[in-house]
Amino acid sequence: MKICFHLVVWACLCSYFHASAGIITGTVLDHQKQPVEFATITLLKATDSSLVKGEFTDQSGTFVFEQVNEGNYIVTVAGIGFETHSIKEVALNSNILQVKLDTITLMPITNELNEVTVVAERPMIQHEHDKMILNISESSIAAGGSVMDALGKAPGVMVDQDGNISLRGKQGVLVMIDDKPTYLSPEQLANQLRAMPADAVSKIEVITNPSARYDAEGNAGIINIVTKKDKNLGLNGSATAGLEHSTAGWSPEAGINLNYRVKK
Known part of the structure; x- marks a missing residue:
């Protein structure tokens, strides 16, 4: 009962x-x-x-x-x-x-005008070849939020309350940062994107039909997070692996350290 x-x-x-x-x-x-x-x-x-x-x-x-x-x-x-x-x-x-x-x-x-003054202004959302782009730089999206917050505003992207990312309703999205795969578990990726400030990102590229070389990893599509260019900023980290000896014997140990450096 x-x-x-x-x-x-x-x-x-x-x-x-x-x-x-x-x-x-x-x-x-x-x-x-x-x-x-x-x-x-x-x-x-x-x-x-x-x-x-x-x-x-x-x-x-x-x-x-x-x-x-x-x-x-x-x-x-x-x-x-x-x-x-x-x-x-x-x-x-x-x-x-x-x-x-x-x-x-x-x-x-x-x-209808003989003389037109053209002011170049990048649209917030644009389509370019095989990708859709959300331009974050210098927009209200970048103010105070995280990259995870910004992802939820990108065309076709859905982020649930646990940080799982889908593209047009499909799981299996390959998330890249500056054209490089993150190789993180879904939980690690969610934590990393929540820690990254949106104002460190220039744009988010969404590719719904990736080329053949990405089929195995991103069969649902690709999301490429393009950061603002600064050699001292960005995602970096290290990974370690080895053996630890104790009274109980040898045991494997591994660790990963990730951080995202921004201007102060």
Whole structure:
């Protein structure tokens, strides 16, 4: 009887936490009613316009935001050659946890000015060849948070409460730092990313279709954390292995020491 009671309580708790996370979906078309692929979709908090999550549209022009907490949001849509479109007052609450937005139509940019001043500004989220990039440097994402916090905002990346990382719902993600595999256990990696400050990172690259040489290690995709360039900064450490002798005999011992050095 006691076991049954515990199971019922656990099921109720799981249902509660599962129900508190919502989904926002939508479709993006151009003015000729054709799907717009790789349009940048950003989900912002309505209160302060801070980034919650970024995504890209697929071949059908569709995008999905999953595991979205209850609250009020703004959705912005941007595509190369199109005017940016914003949707305000997108709300999730206990009564509405699944929102399907009306079809979003992007209009082409028209040049009406004879003289235009161009200011080069790197977008927060961009698509480049085979990768999606979250630019952290000099953005609000870098303020006070960890790299683990920033990862949760990268396109297609999900981080659960235990620090397990998945890419578009798939486990087995290869996490690299400055193009080098970390070779850490999931627990060690989670601890390391929580210890790394986000302001030490320049960008996070997400590769959903890695080349053949990464298939064995990162069959779900690759996340490459690119740090700011400074020879005195970055991830470093050492590993030791050997034998220890005691009254009980010989026993193996091993250890690993990792740290991340930042400016003071």
